[in-house]
Amino acid sequence: MGEENLAAVLHAAEDLRLEKWPLPEPKENEVLVRMARVGICGSDVHFLKHGRIGDFVVKKPMVIGHESSGVVVRCGKAVTSLKPGDKVALEPGVPCRHCSYCKEGIYNVCPKVSFFACPPTSGTMARYFCHPEDFCFKLPDNVSLEEGALLEPLAVGVHSCRRGGVGLGSKVLVIGAGPIGLVTLLTAKAMGAATVILTDVVEQRLEVAKKIGADGTLLTGKLNEEEIVKQIWNLFGGDGPDVALDCSGTEPGQRLAFLAPKPRGVAVMVGVGPPEIKAPLLSACLREVDIKTIFRYCNDYPAALAMLASGKVNVKQLITHNYKLEEALQAFQTARSGVGNPIKIMVHCSQ
Structure with missing residues (x-):
């Protein structure tokens, strides 16, 4: 290949460096991927x-x-479903495949799961990376490498909506209009939701939500909790939503997910919030609200890819900034500063 494996390496808090990383060698069930696009997530x-x-x-x-996402350049000797030149999206979490959770098909809660860029496992913002064949998803010709990289957040939206039971005719509240809230909006609409309303404390985020298909929005920054719930119910025609998904990862957002659903509705905790919160549990109990949680995703990449390939979901509209791998430090500065109102920042690891 004749190319160094340049990588964005985190050494400690506030210590991100661009440096040469060892060139990986694929095991028999792995493929060597020349990384193409890597998005920056809030967890990064x-x-x-x-x-x-x-x-x-x-x-x-x-x-x-x-x-x-990236392009396969070499295959291990046991690989049969991929070949050099294939475009692939990489699912980040690789489980043990042997425990009871894996055998039951809920591999996202496998206690031995290894997840990209979650210590001690390294991630993919590099020129090259090796990954198991069965956690690489071949992209059809009409799905770009940018879209392939965004399969990861889209899978969160798919998993969240599936956990909430979103389907034809559903009335859905999405709390938080950041990247995960926006892909959850796109997913809910693709799954047949009749009404999807988003709330946020930032007007600019809600303007984006309107542009990509939200049926209504509510700016909550200056309202108290009781007023917010009342206005949400008014937006849904006098009744609460069937499903409320908190994508904010904040205590106010999680409380709202408990308070907003109609009786026998569902509250889904999507965003990663504080370890403990003061929650209005009695209110939820009196309405028999089902409270569900999510952890990443599980068996959701195929559905997310089908949404992209069919054109039912357009994630490219969420990409606001693009940087080369050599500009990774600048890309992260943009992500943390919020200058230019970034939604999804894409790092181009190769052309």
Whole structure:
């Protein structure tokens, strides 16, 4: 290949460096991928700022990035479904495949899952990366590498809507209009939701939501909780939504997910919030609201890819900034500063 494996390596909080990383060699069930596009996620920025997320602590240098796509350049001897030249999206979480959770098909909660850019596992913001064949998804000709990288956040939207039971005719509230809230909006509409309304404390985010298909929005920054719930019910015609998905990862957002659904509705905790919150549990109990949680995704990449290939979902409209791998430090500065109102920042690891 004749090319160094340049990578964006996180050494500790506030210590992200561009440096040469060892060139990987594929095992018999793996493919070597020349990375093409890697999106920057909020969790990447959190690791950069704090050096940890909960119990996951950066203790040694780690390549960052987990929303990724690339082109296969070499295959291990046992690989049968992929060949050099195939465009692929990489699902970041690889489980043990042997525990009871894996055998039951809920591999996202496998206790031994290895996830890109989640210590101690390195991520994909590099020139080259090796990954198991069965967690690489071949992209059809009409799905771009940019779209392939965005399969990862889209899979979160798919998993969230599936957990919430979103379907034909559903009335859906999405709390938080950041990248995950926006892909959840796109997913809910693709799954047949009749009405999807988004809330946020930032007007600019809600303007984006309107442009990509939201049926209504509510700016909540200056309203108290009781007023917010009342206005949400008014927006849904006097009744609460069937499903409320908190994509904000904040205590106010999670409380709203408990309070907003109609009786026998569903509240889904999507965003990663504080370890403990003060929740209006009695209110939810009196309306028999089902409370569900999500952790990443599981068996959702195929559905997400089908949404892209069919044209039912357009994620390209979420990409606001593009940087070369050599500009990764600048890309992360844009992500953390918010200058230019970034939604999804894409790093081009190769042309």
